[in-house]
């Protein structure tokens with residue numbers, strides 16, 4: 001079954017992230033931060049604080065790592081199972 005997203009959010013693939021902080025610096029609403037934790041490559045990866053994303057996509061375009069950031073816009077229709085896997 002598919003669901004319509006009621007709010008925007010992003011997912012960061014922590015293993016793809018190199019901790020460059022470009023997404024954090026460029027997010028217009030400051031909803032990203034550096035994790036206290038390391039990924040398997042030894043980088044402090046970026047994290048979404050969990051609320052406030054507008055879905056603008058600036059972080060996606062700032063990120064030099066293809067596949068590290070996925071932006072989900074409000075109103076997008078996605079598979080319910082995919083959404084559940086995020087929670």
Ligand code: SF4
Pocket residue numbers: 009010026027028029030031032052053054055056057058059060071
């Ligand atoms: S999509 Fe925009 S608001 Fe959301 S985390 Fe990225 S830069 Fe910030």
Ligand code: SF4
Pocket residue numbers: 012016017018019020021022023024045046062063064065068069
């Ligand atoms: S811009 Fe990409 S590589 Fe850099 S911290 Fe953000 S998610 Fe990680």
